[in-house]
Amino acid sequence: MIPVEHSRIPDEGAVFSVSDPAEIVEMASLAGEAGLSKDWWITLIASCTSKFGAAEGDPVSVILWGGVLLRVLSIAGEAGGLGWAYILPKRVSANLNIAGAKIEIENRVGEEYDEVWRGFVQDLKKEGESLSKFRNDVSLGADLLRFPSGKKRAYQISEVRSMLREILFHREKMAAENRSEIDLWVSFLRVRFE
Structure with a gap:
């Protein structure tokens, strides 16, 4: 359950539906403050990884989605409790x-x-x-x-x-x-x- 003050953060099941890079980074930033579960972070990382993989063949999109994935990984590393490995x-x-x-x-x-x-x-x-x-x-x-x-x-x-x-x-x-x-x-x- 996502706390009310963080209602702009989709629950785990809706994470994959967010497709705007800026929205994803904002969502990750808010989630970093909300103390969400490891499973939520794993789902967000999987969503970003999927979008990053879909960008293959288009160098500009690879750089864009790679940057999003790196930002999410950085926030998740600090807030998601997932560990460096x-x-x-x-x-x-x-x-x-x-x-x-x-x-x-x-x-x-x-x-x-x-x-x-x-x-x-x-x-x-x-x-x-x-x-x-x-x-x-x-x-x-x-x-x-x-x-x-x-x-x-x-x-x-x-x-x-x-x-x-x-x-x-x-x-x-x-x-x-x-x-x-x-x-x-x-x-x-x-x-x-x-």
Whole structure:
């Protein structure tokens, strides 16, 4: 149930019907103050992700809907209680697609992908994460699951590996120092390709 003072926020079932980018950002801002459930935020993110995916092939729309998705993810990360392992993969994916759209529009090469990589590492640092922490936890293997927070940590590691796989598609377009750093992360996290 949405509180009366936030009546401009649709309930979970009506979130997908909102299609105006400015309305969605306003709705997310209001929802950030309203303390809505994780399920409501997951539904809003799914709606934005769907609209962002539908924009594929139109670089201007990719940039527009990518910006909306990034804003919603930012607000949801602060107010929705979803955790970085849920938010960050979506942020990385959106940023990579936005970078590709900008490159297509501006006919440039690569800098945007370097920015995505640096943003990925900075976002993890903000969460208190580091390559050495991941390396230590990965080295535990199955023993990691014996710890009380082992399942959560295994999920986080899995999400970081997934993000690294996605970033690797753009590795060759990045600066040499970023390629080297990516290679370290891939090696230390034992990223495999299925």
